[in-house]
Amino acid sequence: MASGALSTLAIATLAGALRVSTPFLFVSLGECLTEKSGRINLGNEGALVLGAMTAYAGSYLAGNPWLGVLVAATCGGLLGVLHAGLCSLTRINDIAMGIAIMLAGTGIAFFFGKPYVQPSAPLLPTLPLGLWSDSPQIRSALEVSPLFFIGIVIGIFMTWAFQNTRAGMVVRIVGDSADAARAMGLRINLVRFAATATGSALAGIGGAFLSLVYPGSWNEGLSSGQGLIAVALVVFARWEPLACIGAALLFGAAGALGPSLQTVGVSQGYYLFNAAPYLLTLVLMFIAVAPGRRMRGAPGELSIVR
Amino acid sequence: MTSVSLPRELAVPARAAESGRDRTYWLRKRLESAIIPLFALLIAAAAFSVFLICLGKWPSDFFALVWRGAFGSAFSLQNTLLRAAPLLLTALCVALPAQLGLVVIGGEGAVVLGGLAAAAVAPLVAGLPPAAVQILMGLAGCAVGAAWIGLVGLMRARRGLNETIVSLLMAYIAIAIFNHLVEGPLRDPASLNKPSTRDIGEINMLGHLPGTDVHPGLLIGILACVLFYILIYRTSFGFAARVTGGNLRAAQLQGLPVAGLIIIACALGGACAGLAGTIEVAAVHGKANASLAAGYGYAGILIAFLARQNPLAIIPMSLLLGGITAAGGIVQRRMGLPDATMLVLQGMIFISILASQTLYGRITWFQPRKSA
Structure with missing residues (x-):
């Protein structure tokens, strides 16, 4: 009995982790890219919600969910363009502007999203990776969205690109030392503009996952703050795209553990599990940072690590 | 002490000499901080009008309705004031640490935990007279809020952890603790659909200001804004804090107790946010439940930035935001x-006002004139 409950728990947590982690994965990769260029974008929460709405609307109107994903990336990217454009003015606080962008993005999504709460749009297909198993639980747990794998590929690509491509190096230089970048004749604002817009587009795709895969509908309570949590997640991952993948899975699993525990009858401490990833991030920061020492891997120009 | 006579030019400080030639600078400097936000508001209103026209609605109808819904009648004005009350205090939670150059964005955590502490204390002291219960609730809320954000300050001061990330993380942890306690140990078994703590009792609720439906929390908030304005701009503590915020190195060289200032400013801000939660419990809900996490902490961040971290400017900005929310219906x-x-209008206003920060110091007319 106990082992049965344990395997139910493990499967439910695995299923939850695969589903819950994908939006985290996209938003954190987007946030990671933006922060690597030396700017923080809390507006990714707005891009996520706007992406969720536009993806659903796009899929409903065009009848093709992949077109919805494209629309979400575009709209998220536009919000990033707004943030990047405004933050390139002098004396603008990127944290406060991010919150304003979050508010505007969420507002626009709710405003235009009202007509799409009721109708059902075509959802993205999933890959049935559990066909080998007889257990319906495992089968449904391993219905993995292709977006999950796309996110992992993007994460691996970003790691490689930061090390091995000119564009990746340029982003890192701009993020680590504006003085060095200026001395090399790099156009700092342009690089940050591109990084922020691309990052927001990724956040938009994360939103598309919410509305087109899991939970797979559009309503105003769809996001549970993944866009803001991504900031913590990127710190946890020490600004490494590969580590972002692991961190997204961990945050997803921690988020899924609570509901899974409920399915096997454990209801105590449900909410404390939700706090586990944040507590872990805090402890990690506490260990990693010492007075007068910057966190390893942190971009030097980033306002939140100075 | 021997008296030394100085040439007149040296004895008179540069500033006085300058103002002698540029008599209206003090006025233009104040005008700058009034005209730029008004200009930003106009831009936001214009952008929103374009948005409305695109949807086939008349902007004039809209703004007339917002005025009516926010300030037009006694009822709507009271609604606005009620919505502004918690924002005064949560904005202080951002503005006080900001004097030291810190960006604390986790006020929401102190709001929920402060409110929860107040709701948890009330049943324990139920026998006491209502005034005593209210004071104890307020103290509990302030203490928990101060401890929570003070901890953020402690980690910043002693360990160098970034206060923005830490406060955000702690806000999520606070909400998890809040949910755990409200749905578990502190839950009133009678609250079925919406888990809540036990009621603080009708008699212990803060009443209304005479002749209105507005609770005294509004006055407490305004009072706090005025007091902290005095603290920041008229005391040596505030001066030390602003020096630290302006130039950390200079503050350290002067031997200012930077770490202590950081912890105290964060704790004071946290106490304000905790008090905001307490007032919501003691004046509006009567118990602590999920309604407490209504985003007052996050709205406070925006108000503080709109007010450029000036406690007195927080008052009109809270009214503006309260009015806009009140007119929604x-x-x-x-x-x-x-x-x-x-929400769209709020977003446009905030983006516009934040973007207007770039104008400060750029318009020549507002700047001190170079004496020839």
Whole structure:
């Protein structure tokens, strides 16, 4: 009995982790890219919600969910363009502007999203990776969205690109030392503009996952703050795209553990599990940072690590 | 002490000499901080008008309705004031640490935990007279809020952890603790659909200001804004804090107790946010439940930035935001616009006002004139 409950728990947590982690994965990769260029974008929460709405609307109107994903990336990217454009003015606080962008993005999504709460749009297909198993639980747990794998590929690509491509190096230089970048004749604002817009587009795709895969509908309570949590997640991952993948899975699993525990009858401490990833991030920061020492891997120009 | 006579030019400080030639600078300097935000508001209103025209609605109808819904009648004005009350205090939670150059964005955590502490204390001291219960609730809320954000300050001061990330993480942890306690140990078994703590009792609720439906929390908030204005701009503590915020190195060289200042400013801010939660419990809900996490902490961040971290400017900005939220209902009913309209308007105002920060110091007319 106990082992049965344990395997139910493990499967439910695995299923939850695969589903819950994908939006985290996209938003954190987007946030990671933006922060690597030396700017923080809390507006990714707005891009996520706007992406969720536009993806659903796009899929409903065009009848093709992949077109919805494209629309979400575009709209998220536009919000990033707004943030990047405004933050390139002098004396603008990127944290406060991010919150304003979050508010505007969420507002626009709710405003235009009202007509799409009721109708059902075509959802993205999933890959049935559990066909080998007889257990319906495992089968449904391993219905993995292709977006999950796309996110992992993007994460691996970003790691490689930061090390091995000119564009990746340029982003890192701009993020680590504006003085060095200026001395090399790099156009700092342009690089940050591109990084922020691309990052927001990724956040938009994360939103598309919410509305087109899991939970797979559009309503105003769809996001549970993944866009803001991504900031913590990127710190946890020490600004490494590969580590972002692991961190997204961990945050997803921690988020899924609570509901899974409920399915096997454990209801105590449900909410404390939700706090586990944040507590872990805090402890990690506490260990990693010492007075007068910057966190390893942190971009030097980033306002939140100075 | 021997008296030394100095040439007149040296004895008179440069500033006095300058103002002698540029008599209106003090006025233009103040005008700058009034005109730029007004200009930003106009830009936001213009952008929103374009948005409305694109949807086939008349902007004039809209703004007339917002005025009516926010300030037009005694009822709507009271609604506005009620919504502004918690924002005064949560904005202080951002503005006080900001004097030291810190960006604390986790006020929401102190709000929920402060409110929870107040709701948890009330049943323990139920026998006491209402005034004593209210004071104890307030103290509990302030203490928990101060401890929570003070911890953020402690980690910043002693360990160098970034206060923005830490406060955000701690806000999520606070909400998890809040949910755990409200749905577990502190839950009132009678609250079925919406888990809540036990009621603090009708008699212990803060009443209304005479002749209105507005609770005294509004006065407490305004009082706090005035007191902290005095603290920041008229005391040596505030001066030390502003020196630290302006130039950390200079503050350290002067031997200012930087770490202590950081912890105290954060704790004071946290106490304000905790008090905001307490007032919501003691004046509005009567118990602690999920309604407490209504985003007052996050709205406070924006208000503080809109007010440029000046406690007195927080008062009109809270009224502005409170008014916009209060007018949401009437706009929705009369113009057939979704309730998110107000969110769009808020977003535009905030973006515009934040972007206007770039104008400060750039318009030559506002700058001190070079003496020839």
